[in-house]
Amino acid sequence: MITDKLGSYAAARRQIMPEVEHRSHKGLNNRAENSHLPFRRRERARQGFRSAGGLQRFVNVFSAVRNLFVPPRSRRSARATNLHRVNAMAEWKVAANVPA
Numbered sequence: 001m002i003t004d005k006l007g008s009y010a011a012a013r014r015q016i017m018p019e020v021e022h023r024s025h026k027g028l029n030n031r032a033e034n035s036h037l038p039f040r041r042r043e044r045a046r047q048g049f050r051s052a053g054g055l056q057r058f059v060n061v062f063s064a065v066r067n068l069f070v071p072p073r074s075r076r077s078a079r080a081t082n083l084h085r086v087n088a089m090a091e092w093k094v095a096a097n098v099p100a
Contacts, residue, residue, distance in 0.1 A: 068092065 002023050003009040013022050049055040068091060071084040092098075 004024065009024070010022055013020060046052065046055055049058070069085070069088045071081050076084075
C-alpha cells in the first residue's frame, strides 16, 4: 500500500490490513495523485456554475471568442500579432453589430 505521510493511514492499515506493507516515501504517491488531476481540473471549473449545462454553454462561447482574439502560440513578430488583434476586433465588431 502506498500513501502520503498522513499518520492516520498507518493506523488504519494496521487495523484493517495488518499483513500489507505500507510505504510512504514522498515520491511514491505522485503517480496516484497525478491520475486525479484531470478530474480535479474539471471539478474546479464547475464550481462557479449551477449546472454542467451552464458551464458547457459558457465554454462554447468563451472558446470561440478566445480563439478569435488570442493569436496562435508560435514565434511571431509584434507586427504580425498586432495585425491579428486588429483583424480580430474588426470581426468582433461585425459579429456584435457595432458601427466601425
